[in-house]
Amino acid sequence: MGRDEFIFLLIGLKWTVVLSVVGFVCGSIGGLAIALLRTCGVPYLERLTAFYIGIFQGTPLLMQLFVVYYGLALVGLKLDAWIAVAIGLTLHASAYLGEIWRGSIEAVPRGQTEAAKALSIKYVSRMKDVILPQAIRISLPATVGFLVQLIKGTSLAAIVGFTELTRAGNIISNQIFEPLTVFGIVGILYFIMCCPLTILGARLERRFAMSAR
């Protein structure tokens, strides 16, 4: 495998990173909204978001990407493959992150909400200053774990024809007939992306634990 092939892999890697970042950032915004709706106390909103979460947790990501990619085309929206995949990943991530963060919001002891209410602190400030900082610390292991899953999940974009890292590896491998070498390198590239995140997550957990102890 030569220099040009390796650069082709790196371009695929770039798209994997872009998809992961967009999916995680937009998914986080959506996920936070969903987590807040799930805990807002209005029964029909809570049920609605539970249903949304159920759909995305109950179906394969691959199928979700298909539905978004071909569904949007059917409706008349001719989007680039990577935008359609980004939308699919965002919806998927928002459901999972929404559920993770709902759980961690509910794991914050009730006394915290009661103390904040007794001090006349209103909902927005209560969430922003009291509940969410504690919820985020609780959610760190699960959130980092999901982020790693998301990065690996971007490889499914290959199925809708988008050239991210896995598909790039596939293409090169078909050209030079060295699947073990190529996919070995692809695996190492994925590991280089995921491993620092796990380490960063562990470091953040330790830092939060120290300041809370």
Next chain:
Amino acid sequence: MTNVSTTTTADPMIRLQRVEKWYGAFQALHDINMDVRQGERIVLCGPSGSGKSTLIRCINHLESYEKGEIRVGDTLLGHRSRDIDAIRRDVGMVFQQFNLFPHLTVLQNCMLAPIRALGLGKAQAEDRARSLLDRVKILEQAEKYPAQLSGGQQQRVAIARALCMRPKVMLFDEPTSALDPEMVKEVLDTMIGLAEEGMTMICVTHEMGFARQVADRVIFMASGAIVEEAPPATFFSNPRHERTRKFLGEILRH
């Protein structure tokens, strides 16, 4: 004890009339009628499940109620959030489990509510927080986190945090029940100091010594109803109801 004028305003500061509360089919409060005048110190006592915590939690709307009327000052406590927020500004609460915010320092704990709920500037809030932490004699711990403090220290911070809102009434929900015995005194001393300064207080507590020393009235509750109320001298020496006598017999045995 300081001579506090309690009858300049004829209306009571807190008034509960015919208040009833249900949890589903279970009735937690039966026909509660209670008036609290400015400067009064009330001790609520009774066995577990008697509804005493539920009652004071209704006053700042941590619990809702189904029948009757609760008035704090001029405000009727209903379901409108504007009224609830206004009442919560005037009513401070100290919890059995302290409920300090663990991710904030002691000073930040005390500054948060004045900044967010009262709109104070940061410097002003800090000055107020420092002076109140000093009043409960814990200013030297200002930069520590709650987990680094003992239970008694945490509860004193909780009292300072509530006082930073300059409440007109303080509610205490079994403030010393979760403390080791040697720390109970420091918290009770802080509460006695508050009482001597004229703060209107309603305390749910098992500390009968505190009740004898500080209370204007002791109210005994059982099974969600007020059974007896009297000034401490009468209450402890001459309880009228059988149930009160039984309770006092058990609690004063130790």
